[in-house]
Amino acid sequence: MNNKADNRDPKREVEDRFIEVWSDISQLWGVNKSVGRVHALLYLTHDALDIDTLADRLQISHGNASTSIRDLMAWGVVRRVTKPGDRKTYFEAEQDPWTWFHTTIRERRRREVVPVMERLHEAAGFAEGASKGAKGSERAELEELHGKIEGFADFAHEFVDLIDVFLAVGHGRMAKVFRTAAKLFPKRGG
């Protein structure tokens, strides 16, 4: 039960603490715990690791480690590595957090944002159609609804623009963009 007490190795304890924090950040971000922990360990480990080593180190099943690695590769933040004269498959993580974050945002945009924006536009289109097909007070109500949906769609569209700027600017320059923006639009009270 008590695997902290067994842990005499300071290196291991340093790793564990960071892994737990990253794991929690991942969960806030909608990524499951095991995936976060595997990612954290690969980020900390200079050498690429194989599935069994990951499973051992993190006390998770072989299957879970394998599935987590599959997810991380689908997100584009982990690479498969083979070493000559060695059968095993090793995995290594992107080492620069900005690159990793950029990749993640691009993938999230593709998987989640684009499809949901299409559905939002469909909903707005349906509302518009319904209001044009109605008469009298019902028409007025439907027009109001349509306006509300368009209002939200406009906001969502600006949010997507924000993502696009982030993706276009990229990496280290993002901080500079924001610093510039902060100067252009200085903080106000509240």
Add this chain to the structure above:
Amino acid sequence: MNNKADNRDPKREVEDRFIEVWSDISQLWGVNKSVGRVHALLYLTHDALDIDTLADRLQISHGNASTSIRDLMAWGVVRRVTKPGDRKTYFEAEQDPWTWFHTTIRERRRREVVPVMERLHEAAGFAEGASKGAKGSERAELEELHGKIEGFADFAHEFVDLIDVFLAVGHGRMAKVFRTAAKLFPKRGG
């Protein structure tokens, strides 16, 4: 089972379609389905609604509606409203999406970002302490680990700065900031 077919009212269908989209967006954002649906309905509905009307309309239990409302109020995006000469408590949503988004980000920063950043700094501090207490090759390893953790912490700190700029700039001006940023740092290939 088939409650779409029963649904002859076009207003209701327009609402339902939007509610489903918003619900999915909420889930992507880590907010549960019922909470998202309640929020969507309140956004669309000009008049404030009471708990039973919400539960009826969305086909969820009274308890679920009440809990969802409690969450939304804790997020600061729904207000309690009382009408003179009426016992019931009504609830209404913030109508401007930018205001709502701004409030949500501020709350998320407070609840999630700040605590996890503290833990990250603790982890970095622990790594530093461990490396200073070690000798020889172990020390070198611990210093490398510490460097990795600091690297991530720096990135995380810039991310928090980004949130702060967003909060400082606020509402409608955000779009302008981004348009300006986009001009300063034009899109490059990829």
Add this chain to the structure above:
DNA sequence: CTGAACCGTCAGTCTAAACTGACAATACTG
């Protein structure tokens, strides 16, 4: 070709989160 080492998959199990519905608490009416 056979056996060993290893990775990927998925059915079944387990866990955590959401939801329901009954009850408690509160506010108001007559």
Add this chain to the structure above:
DNA sequence: CAGTATTGTCAGTTTAGACTGACGGTTCAG
């Protein structure tokens, strides 16, 4: 003050998602 309408809470149930471990497929050594 008793009765009624309404909101809030939470124990128990249900549901969705994560995790395990056994199996099958593949690759390579001998």
